[in-house]
Amino acid sequence: MPTNVFMPQMGESIAEGTIVRWVKKVGDKVDRDEPLFEISTDKVDAEIPSPAAGVVTEIRAKEGETVAVNNIVAIIDEAPGATAAPPPEPAPERAKPAPAPPPPTPSPAADGAPAITGSDAPVSPVTPTEEAPSAEDLRRQKSSPVVRRIAAEHGVDISRIDGSGIGGRVTKQDILEFIEKGPAGPPAAAPPPAPAAQTGGVVVRPGDEVVPMTVMRRRIAEHMIASRRASAHVHSVFEIDYSRVSKLRDAKKGEYEQAGAKLTYLPFIIKAVVAGLRAVPVVNSSIDGDNIVYHKDINIGMAVALDWGLIVPVLKHADEKSILGLARTMKDLADRARAKQLKPDEVQGGTFTITNPGVYGALMGTPIISQPQVAILGVGMVEKRVVVIDDAIAIRPMGYLTLGYDHRLIDGAVADQFMSVVKKQLETFDAAGL
16 A cells, blocks of 8 residues: 655654655665655754555655645555555545535635645645635745744745745745845835846856855855844954863873763863853854843754764753763763754754864864844864963963854853853863753
8 A cells, every 4th residue: 555755744843844865766675764755844854764564656845946834755565575656646625526506605715825735734725614814824934933933033925025936925935035125115216226246246167167056055055145134243262271181181081981981071161161151151042023032941952063064952951961971961962963863942042052163274264143042152162272371381282262252132241150150160170060
């Protein structure tokens, strides 16, 4: 009996996914829970396992195609040796064939919105006795929470935007382009000239290679541009003496490896950041319109570089974990991020982010804030340097920490208070915390 393979919903706010790669092709055998295809969403890239064992008899979505959740993307026939696809099942909206030629029932349409389909659609069509969807309902159905937040920040009416997504859905790219170009005022005599930067003006010469951006790279670009627009970025740099941490690390490294964890400087830095967030709670907050949301949980995002982009899994309740617990969780999240095995909730809910360009040799950097957070910490390389201690020259393991913060909410003095706590914690680290 054939089994339908659906586009999964990888998170509460996710309405669609893009097929990145088909691991199996038509005619290939597949076992239950064996990787079948890869998808990319706003939150995570993931391998999707097969729901059944059998033979792939039909693939309905091409690589690079964006598909609404709960739509059929493939069919697997459990009969071994099957080579042909069974007749496709009718979609829910066509489940009831018209018995005669009755005229179509008129339904109230707002702004020409198409019929609602997908996981949130009712099985039966709207009848005259049912309550018609409000304009607010239609607006929400045509946008994601991320899009609505951007619209609220910029005072944009989403109903004025022609969505390019499935069913007229307004995507992040749609609203960012709308904000960049500005609304087209009806009484304006002539539209403003488009800035040259819009077209790029790149001249492709013989020998140049033109490669389309991956789905993940496009979304990283969108997020970075949106963050720059939303937050007033300022950066402060502190120099840290890691002598105390280095001694503790050397003493415990072998013990931690036997426990299945690699002891780096990063768990110590996370512990110090937790102390800083407790001492200066505004750094662990978000801006919601004219309100400040102080987060009770301390969830640390940890940037992980991949061959195809960047992803930020989240260490949930980092304040409740020991150094060993942090080291184990970090390794698990990083390994599964590279294997595309992260779950959607493991890349959501962060309240503060740490990025570590120092692992590649960078002394410091000026990272961009991950929205809707208000701060991010960049970790520079730790290296031995000559320093002056008590009027004497000494060699110490030193490194720079850079705090990027949103000046709309956090002033320089507050940011420096936070960093002073982090610095003190690292330079006087209590061995009892191990």
